[in-house]
Amino acid sequence: MSSNLNPYAYLQNEIIPLKSAYLHVSDLAIQRGYGVFDFFKIQNSTPLFLQDYLTRFYSSALMMGLEVPLSEREITEVILELIQRNEMPESGMKMILTGGYSANGYDPAEPNLIITQHSLPMPTEQQVNNGIKIITAEYIRELARAKTINYSMGIRLIQQVKSKGADDVLYHQNGVVTEFPRSNFFIVKQDNTVATPAQEVLMGITRKNVLELAAKRYNVEEAEVTLQDIANAKEAFMTSTTKRVLSIVEIDGRPIGNGKVGEVSKTLLQDLIEFEERQIEE
Incomplete structure (x- = not known):
């Protein structure tokens, strides 16, 4: 970079x-x-x-x-x-x-x-190709729609994330998931529906772009997503300015889908990269 x-x-x-x-x-x-x-x-x-x-x-x-x-x-x-x-x-x-x-x-x-x-930190080639592992924690950000400088919980959980060999932590409350400290969360259902939490989340710009791109290929949903939904999901991924579309292959030690980077995630990452390139040309 x-x-x-x-x-x-x-x-x-x-x-x-x-x-x-x-x-x-x-x-x-x-x-x-x-x-x-x-x-x-x-x-x-x-x-x-x-x-x-x-x-x-x-x-x-x-x-x-x-x-x-x-x-x-x-x-x-x-x-x-x-x-x-x-x-x-x-x-x-x-x-x-x-x-x-x-x-x-x-x-x-x-x-x-x-x-x-x-300088701009981006995911490593290994992370893009193999996906990442996450854990969960019970927490909801105050005033989630605002991008505030308060990242106390995410920072406090860094050591716990590392101690469990994971890469990030997904927030939830009573089993209803919301977001990561710095990224939005998506799942891909068995019928290839792309779903993302609708409430208590920051309205990510990459989240918005991915929803628009996904709607051209798949059904999309902004709705409640639960931990059980993740257990039943085919794929999962996070989105952010620096992560783009980054696949998640394991949550709390359990594989998501077949435990590998999925085709929907790969397709949306490529679509997003091409969308960014078009923005530069314009």
């Missing part, structure tokens, strides 16, 4: 060297973990599906009572300038909006907007 040892970032109305980008300790992101963010992919120096990500970013800010200090046009201009300055044609870009410098460490103040560009 492309990398720049001295990249630029946007902070408080300025584009400055990343090494000089700091927040004061009074910011609510530090004091209370209060803020929202979004992350999108730069491919061939093109921000993919940027309008979708901006729409979600502004929606998350609204749900958290934060005002983005730039218009969509202005933030797009900053993004394009960072892409030009940083010369990282294959990368990721993160927008963070914090609760601002709070006088009492609790009340929100004028939000701080930060935009940074990074």
Whole structure:
């Protein structure tokens, strides 16, 4: 992946060297973990599906009572300038909006907007070809529709995931599954219906794209998905900006379907890659 040892970032109305980008300790992101963010992919120096990500970013800010200090046009201009300055044609870009410098460490103040560009971690060839293993944990994110910076549960579960030889953790409540800390979840039923949880999940941009692509080939459902549904499923996979479509072959030590990467998952991954390429051409 492309990398720049001295990249630029946007902070408080300025584009400055990343090494000089700091927040004061009074910011609510530090004091209370209060803020929202979004992350999108730069491919061939093109921000993919940027309008979708901006729409979600502004929606998350609204749900958290934060005002983005730039218009969509202005933030797009900053993004394009960072892409030009940083010369990282294959990368990721993160927008963070914090609760601002709070006088009492609790009340929100004028939000701080930060935009940074990074190298882009993608699944390994082995993960794509062989799939990944997951475990489950009982938890539902507060205000799931907002992409907040609060990842406390996911981070706290990292050691448990590793100790069980897994790659990620799927949240559920009373057997009804929702999402991963950083990805959406899908199953493929025995009749090739592609289903994904509808409630208490972040509306992922890759999730939306995969649903649209899948609808051209299969029946699709946004509905309740249970742990029992996974046990009966033919395939399962996760979706996200960095994961694209990544097959899941084992859950809590039990194989999903035949325990191998399925044809529907493979097909949707290829469809998504081609869709991204068309976006760049356009």
